[in-house]
Amino acid sequence: MDHYIDLAGDPSALAHLLRRLHLADAVASATLTPLTGGVSSNIFRLDIGDRTYCLKQALPKLKVAKDWIVPVERVYAEIGWLRTAGRIVPGHVPEVLGVDHETKSFVMAFLPPTYANWKRELMDGRVDPAIAAQLGDVLGRIHAATAGDAEIAARFANDDTFHAIRLEPYLEEAARQNPQVAVALRSLIERTAATREALVHGDVSPKNILLGPAGPVILDAECAWYGDPAFDVAFCLNHFLLKSARSPGALAALLVSFAKLVERYVPHIAWTKPDALLDRVASLLPALLLARVDGKSPVEYLDDHRRARVRAAAIELIGRPDSTLSDITTFWQREFSA
CATH class of the missing domain: 3.30.200.20 (Phosphorylase Kinase; domain 1)
Known part of the structure; x- marks a missing residue:
C-alpha cells in the first residue's frame, strides 16, 4: 500500500x-x-x-x-x-x-440530523414495518436494474475486496470459532463467491440507513461487488432477528418488518427464479447470525447470555439447510418470544 x-x-x-x-x-x-x-x-x-x-x-x-x-x-x-x-x-x-x-x-x-438513523429508531423500540417495505422495494430496483449487466459486472469485479471485508471476517471467522459447522459455512462461502447476478451493496444494515422525506437513504457501500444479491437481503433480514433477540417485546413488529421487506423485494426478481434466490437468502441467514456473534465485527448490543442463545439458534438452523424463510421466522418466534 x-x-x-x-x-x-x-x-x-x-x-x-x-x-x-x-x-x-x-x-x-x-x-x-x-x-x-x-x-x-x-x-x-x-x-x-x-x-x-x-x-x-x-x-x-x-x-x-x-x-x-x-x-x-x-x-x-x-x-x-x-x-x-x-x-x-x-x-x-x-x-x-x-x-x-x-x-x-x-x-x-451532507444529510442533516432530521434524517433519523434507522438503527437508533429500532434500538429505541420504534419499529415501522413500512420502512422495511420501502427498503425491499429500493433493493429490488437496484438489483433488477443491474442484473446481467456485463459493463457493471466488469466495473465491480471486486471479488478480492468482498472476500477481505465480508466473507473472511464474517463467515470464515465464524467457521474458525465454530468448527462443528465449518464445512457448511465454507460451502456457503464458496457458493456466494461464485454467484454473480447483480450489483450488491454488501452492508445493508440499519446503521447505514437514514430515514428521509422520501424514505430510506442507503449509505456506506464500501463492500460493493457484482455478485449474489441474496447477500444484501439476508444481511438486512439478519438485523431484524438480532434486534429481536435483544428486545423480545419488539419481536412481532420486527418479524412483520422481515416479511414486508421480502414481500416488496420479490416482485423485482426477474433475472432468476425467485425461489432459487430466496433459498440462498434462507441458507445465508443463520450463517450471518452466527457471524454477528462470533465474527470479527460482533454486534455490540447483545450481552453474553443473549449472544449464547443466538449462537445456539444459528448453529441449529445451519443444521437445517432446507429451511425456508418462513421456517426460520417460525423457529425464531418460538425461541425468542417474550
Whole structure:
C-alpha cells in the first residue's frame, strides 16, 4: 500500500484536498468535525462558510478488536455504487460531489440530523414495518436494474475486496470459532463467491440507513461487488432477528418488518427464479447470525447470555439447510418470544 495520508491528523493534507476539489482556498476557512458511527472510515462534517458537506476517507485498519486490514481502494467501489444506485433510485442515496484520489476520500451531500438513523429508531423500540417495505422495494430496483449487466459486472469485479471485508471476517471467522459447522459455512462461502447476478451493496444494515422525506437513504457501500444479491437481503433480514433477540417485546413488529421487506423485494426478481434466490437468502441467514456473534465485527448490543442463545439458534438452523424463510421466522418466534 502507498503511504497513507490520514486526514484526521494532517491539516496540510486537508488544505490540499480542499484546493484540489475547488471547495476552499485554505483550511482556515473550513471546519472539520468528526462524525461517529462507523468502524471502517474517517467520516467528517465539513463546513465551509454557509455550505456543509460530508467527507469520508477509507481506513486501512478497521476500528474493531480483532486485526482487520483491508485495502483503502475500496473507496472507489463505494463511490461507484453510490453513483450507479443514484441513477436507479434517486433520493435513496447521497449525492457524490467530489473525489480525491490522493487521500482515497470523497465528498458527498451532507444529510442533516432530521434524517433519523434507522438503527437508533429500532434500538429505541420504534419499529415501522413500512420502512422495511420501502427498503425491499429500493433493493429490488437496484438489483433488477443491474442484473446481467456485463459493463457493471466488469466495473465491480471486486471479488478480492468482498472476500477481505465480508466473507473472511464474517463467515470464515465464524467457521474458525465454530468448527462443528465449518464445512457448511465454507460451502456457503464458496457458493456466494461464485454467484454473480447483480450489483450488491454488501452492508445493508440499519446503521447505514437514514430515514428521509422520501424514505430510506442507503449509505456506506464500501463492500460493493457484482455478485449474489441474496447477500444484501439476508444481511438486512439478519438485523431484524438480532434486534429481536435483544428486545423480545419488539419481536412481532420486527418479524412483520422481515416479511414486508421480502414481500416488496420479490416482485423485482426477474433475472432468476425467485425461489432459487430466496433459498440462498434462507441458507445465508443463520450463517450471518452466527457471524454477528462470533465474527470479527460482533454486534455490540447483545450481552453474553443473549449472544449464547443466538449462537445456539444459528448453529441449529445451519443444521437445517432446507429451511425456508418462513421456517426460520417460525423457529425464531418460538425461541425468542417474550
